Amino acid sequence: MTLRLGTRRSLLAITQSQLVADSCTERTGRAVELVGVTTFGDVTKAHLAQLGGTGVFVSALRDKLMEGEIDFAVHSLKDLPTKPDPRVTLAAIPARHDHRDALVGRVPFADLPAGARVGTGSPRRIAMLRALRPDIEYVPIRGNADTRIGKVTSGELDAVVLAAAGLTRLGRDSEIAQIFEIDEVMPAPGQGALAVECLAEREDLVDFLAVLDDPRTRAAVTAERVVLSALEAGCSAPVGAFALDDGQTLNLTALVVAVDGTEAVRKSAAGPPSEAVALGHKLAAEMISEGADRLMGEHSH
Incomplete structure (x- = not known):
């Protein structure tokens, strides 16, 4: 049976989704067809900060999952809200491309x-x-x-x-x-990575899509996203984070910059990849103690 993959209709979203579809077919032999979905973020002319952030690109695809119109969805990981949605699960995070x-x-x-x-x-x-x-x-x-x-x-x-x-x-x-380079412009948490989501209750699909997952990328972006979440910053806040899992150690760096660019708090931490969540929380706490929350000001919730 052909699997239906939901994607935003932009050329980039379709290109990214096709990469995932091809990888899926290559590894499992299952046919995958793309289903285009128009999201509120695609049709509105307002700026992201006014819209309440990245969820505007994600919610329509999640609705289609709930309605059974698609089996799974592909998002740019940096568009995914850090607050989990209990209805869906992040079944796979394929190997990240360029983060810069x-x-x-x-x-x-x-x-x-x-x-x-x-x-x-x-x-x-x-x-x-x-x-x-x-x-x-x-x-x-x-x-x-x-x-x-x-x-x-x-x-x-x-x-x-x-x-x-x-x-x-x-x-x-x-x-x-x-x-x-990241010492010039620190990327958004999760930048360059893709997120493959399906309904949490579809255990067959969760297991099936796991073949697409790259554990090193997952550890790295998990730490980055925890920093963003622990700082209580939306996608519109001037927060950058980048982590690299070399197989033994997860090295995480994060940066918060004042909107006018005049002040910044930059911190790094390292630990085992299995402790990505704890590492993200530790780094965020250190940044807050050095005034990161004050720098974010009106951009944090």
Whole structure:
């Protein structure tokens, strides 16, 4: 029986979902068909911060799971709210692609002239870029990758910042002028990773989808997301986190930046991958003791 995989209708979402579908078929022999779902986040023109965050991309797909119209769904992991939904389970987190942010434009970031206009819809990216270059104008933008890159091509903006993984999946690496390392721009928790969800009660599917799971990626993104959750920060807060599981040790670094880019709290911690949750909580507590919650201010709930 063919499995129905629910996906947002954007080109990037469909591309990502097709990767998961192909991997699923390759490993299990089961046919998978994509089912496009339009989410509120796709049709509204409001900015994410006004919408109450990333759940706007997720809830419609979860509704389709509940209604039995799809068997499982694929999300960008960074779009997944940190608050668990008891109806669904995160059945698999495939191996992560590039976790970093990328600048699409004609020249690298350091070569942009003062007053250049750089577009991004992310308060995290704006705060971190502002810390590097306060002389640049940061323009909030929304829309899919094509729409955003089009603003550079048309000359409306000098550059835009997008996730490197998305650009690679879309085959648009050639348009990247620079990739930011994590000491320049700390990625969003879970960036570059995908989330495969199904109903918690579908034990057959939970077991079946487990073949897609990458334990190292799961340990890393679990720690990153715990930091975000423990800081009580929404997706719109200027919080970045990145963890790497080398097989023995999980190394976690997180960064909170003031919205104006002038102050920051950065902390690192390491521990066994099996203690990813505890490590995330420990790091968040240390950051709060150093004033991270004050820096987030109006962006935390």
